[in-house]
Amino acid sequence: MKHATSNSNSTDEERRGLLKWTAILLGGLASAAAGIPIVGFLFGPLRKRDDQWTTAGKVDEFPVGKTRLVDLQNPLHSLGDGDAGKIAIYVRRADEATFQIFAINCTHLGCPVNWLADAGLFMCPCHGGVYYEDGSHASGPPPRGLYQYEHRLEKGDLLVKLGHLPTLQQPG
Amino acid sequence: MNTIKQVWDWLEHRLELRDSLWPVMRHPVPAALAKPVGWWYVFGSMTLTFLMLQIVTGICLAMVYQPTAADAYASLEYLNYEAPFGWLMRGIHYWSATGMVVMLFVHMSQVFLMGAYKYPRELTWMVGVGLLLMTLGLAFSGQVLRYDGDSYWGVSVAVAAAGRVPWIGPSIVHFILGGEYIGSETLSRFFTLHVFILPGILFALLAVHLYLVVKRGISEPPTPGEPVDKATYHQQYEKLLEKGIPFFPHALYRDGVACAIGVLVVVALAVIVGPKGPGEIPDPTLIHAEPRPDWYFLPVFAMAALSPPSMEAFLMLGLPVIGVFALLAVPFVAGTGERSARRRPVAVLVVLVSFVTFMILGWYGATSPWSPEMQAWSNAPVPQNIVAELSPVELQGAIVFQNKCCRNCHALEGSGGHRGPDLTDVGIRMNPDAMVRQVVQGGGNMPAYAQQMNSAEVAALVAFLVKMRPEGFAPAAVPSASVEPLATAQVAP
Ligand code: FES
Numbered sequence: 205m206k207h208a209t210s211n212s213n214s215t216d217e218e219r220r221g222l223l224k225w226t227a228i229l230l231g232g233l234a235s236a237a238a239g240i241p242i243v244g245f246l247f248g249p250l251r252k253r254d255d256q257w258t259t260a261g262k263v264d265e266f267p268v269g270k271t272r273l274v275d276l277q278n279p280l281h282s283l284g285d286g287d288a289g290k291i292a293i294y295v296r297r298a299d300e301a302t303f304q305i306f307a308i309n310c311t312h313l314g315c316p317v318n319w320l321a322d323a324g325l326f327m328c329p330c331h332g333g334v335y336y337e338d339g340s341h342a343s344g345p346p347p348r349g350l351y352q353y354e355h356r357l358e359k360g361d362l363l364v365k366l367g368h369l370p371t372l373q374q375p376g
Numbered sequence: 377m378n379t380i381k382q383v384w385d386w387l388e389h390r391l392e393l394r395d396s397l398w399p400v401m402r403h404p405v406p407a408a409l410a411k412p413v414g415w416w417y418v419f420g421s422m423t424l425t426f427l428m429l430q431i432v433t434g435i436c437l438a439m440v441y442q443p444t445a446a447d448a449y450a451s452l453e454y455l456n457y458e459a460p461f462g463w464l465m466r467g468i469h470y471w472s473a474t475g476m477v478v479m480l481f482v483h484m485s486q487v488f489l490m491g492a493y494k495y496p497r498e499l500t501w502m503v504g505v506g507l508l509l510m511t512l513g514l515a516f517s518g519q520v521l522r523y524d525g526d527s528y529w530g531v532s533v534a535v536a537a538a539g540r541v542p543w544i545g546p547s548i549v550h551f552i553l554g555g556e557y558i559g560s561e562t563l564s565r566f567f568t569l570h571v572f573i574l575p576g577i578l579f580a581l582l583a584v585h586l587y588l589v590v591k592r593g594i595s596e597p598p599t600p601g602e603p604v605d606k607a608t609y610h611q612q613y614e615k616l617l618e619k620g621i622p623f624f625p626h627a628l629y630r631d632g633v634a635c636a637i638g639v640l641v642v643v644a645l646a647v648i649v650g651p652k653g654p655g656e657i658p659d660p661t662l663i664h665a666e667p668r669p670d671w672y673f674l675p676v677f678a679m680a681a682l683s684p685p686s687m688e689a690f691l692m693l694g695l696p697v698i699g700v701f702a703l704l705a706v707p708f709v710a711g712t713g714e715r716s717a718r719r720r721p722v723a724v725l726v727v728l729v730s731f732v733t734f735m736i737l738g739w740y741g742a743t744s745p746w747s748p749e750m751q752a753w754s755n756a757p758v759p760q761n762i763v764a765e766l767s768p769v770e771l772q773g774a775i776v777f778q779n780k781c782c783r784n785c786h787a788l789e790g791s792g793g794h795r796g797p798d799l800t801d802v803g804i805r806m807n808p809d810a811m812v813r814q815v816v817q818g819g820g821n822m823p824a825y826a827q828q829m830n831s832a833e834v835a836a837l838v839a840f841l842v843k844m845r846p847e848g849f850a851p852a853a854v855p856s857a858s859v860e861p862l863a864t865a866q867v868a869p
Binding site: 329373 | 444447536539556557661665681748781785818
């Protein structure tokens with residue numbers, strides 16, 4: 205450190221000025237050093253993981269013309285999830301080769317819709333949303349038909365791409 | 377004896393309580409508070425008392441509760457059945473939360489009706505609005521921590537609503553969930569929110585609120601015809617305080633009595649009714665859940681069902697924001713002038729309308745007549761007196777009625793769903809043609825059953841519905857679906 209050579213007031217002021225700027229600069233640096241990782245950590249979950257292909261079952265397990273509820277392990281699940289790491293989907297086999305995979309989440313506000321096979325309707329217990337068997341909107345508040353997951357058939361297996369909770373702007 | 381005094385003096389010398397805290401405790405409040413009108417001033421203290429109870433029981437619960445998706449449910453059961461007094465801690469925590477929310481609304485209404493928020497106490501009110509938000513946030517996050525089916529689907533509903541925010545909806549969803557789906561990260565987030573973040577902000581606001589209550593003083597009971605005038609108010613208030621009474625102990629007695637009663641009621645409820653839940657396991661594959669929020673959010677739940685689609689986004693996302701701004705604006709819109717409720721009909725009306733709206737919506741939320749009753753088709757048989765006189769075709773119709781789950785939305789003789797009208801006497805309102813059309817094409821919030829029923833089934837169903845028409849009523853001749861006779865009008869709450 206160089207010391208001021210004269211003892212005049214102006215050097216005192218200079219020193220105070222230097223100290224002030226050092227405090228501001230160091231303070232800013234310290235805040236950034238501690239703050240950036242904290243903010244990064246908090247907003248870390250904004251980094252999205254993609255849905256993954258997962259096997260929903262053998263194609264023959266799904267009778268033609270029927271809709272079945274299938275319980276799976278969410279492919280994105282992690283160790284501490286417990287039962288919340290599971291996921292349920294509706295698999296409808298319209299004919300030999302045509303499948304529709306519906307999310308159980310109502311497109312209105314996400315409640316679990318129930319498949320009533322005899323009536324051929326999905327009904328939502330929350331606000332009375334109803335969907336037809338092909339997932340299209342029948343009545344009630346939902347703004348659209350059921351969310352559908354991407355799927356493909358491979359070597360006699362039904363593969364479904366899922367993971368995230370479907371919402372209006374991020375459907376299946 | 378001497379030692380006690382020595383210790384006391386030693387402490388006093390360091391703390392200087394006589395100079396700092398004592399004057400605060402003894403600060404003068406309007407003498408009128410010593411009169412029965414003083415009972416109107418206890419609600420804030422009661423809210424505070426319940427908050428204290430929340431802190432203490434909350435700390436106890438946090439010692440056992442496991443904030444992980446895998447273990448939370450088990451730890452709640454452990455609290456309920458194994459941990460000594462665990463059930464009681466949960467019970468008190470739940471009922472005291474209820475008390476806190478109730479007292480908060482009562483306190484706010486009182487402050488509003490008595491014009492206590494007016495000059496110079498605007499900031500006290502605004503900070504109070506912050507306290508309201510924190511309390512509701514704590515109520516919701518607490519409901520999530522009661523990790524059961526309702527909690528799981530409650531989060532799901534909350535993020536579905538948040539996900540509708542234009543553009544950044546998906547990011548908000550991710551941020552709330554802490555990932556792609558409701559899982560371990562989600563519960564940890566709500567735990568942190570419930571025990572660190574919201575209480576932290578709440579305490580900070582509370583400190584300001586109490587500071588202002590002491591600094592700006594307690595408002596005197598309003599007298600009609602004595603409006604608040606910025607120019608003269610301070611002088612008048614100072615004069616009033618010259619004849620005031622010390623806050624401690626006089627004004628505190630009523631607070632003490634009211635708070636003690638409040639605590640007794642809460643503990644009694646906790647002992648008699650016990651803690652709430654946990655209900656079903658929070659497992660997304662158990663889809664037969666019929667999620668319903670805690671009572672304080674039932675009006676919101678009802679609004680989600682009753683709002684027309686075009687208004688939905690606004691009601692869900694805009695209205696709460698507008699509501700908060702409206703509350704914050706109150707002291708600026710009517711910050712001076714008349715304080716007595718007797719001279720403020722609009723203020724009284726606002727409070728009345730809000731309470732009635734909340735109660736009606738809450739009632740709707742609790743009974744949710746718009747929801748299909750999922751098990752009605754299997755649980756509620758067609759009444760015997762109806763079946764007894766049916767012809768084979770009509771009987772067939774009764775079976776169609778049951779199997780096609782018509783019962784989920786339509787009641788017969790009052791039992792069944794209430795989403796659609798009770799169909800016992802539909803024959804008075806509609807002729808067979810109109811019924812066929814309604815069944816096949818749907819409409820008026822009814823799904824079309826064209827795909828689900830063949831014509832024979834429809835014919836049988838209609839024959840059954842026609843037959844049910846009570847005796848003494850003429851069958852409907854003109855196909856009119858819109859006229860709803862009094863007898864079937866839905867019972868208003
Ligand atoms: S969540 Fe299904 S109707 Fe509202």
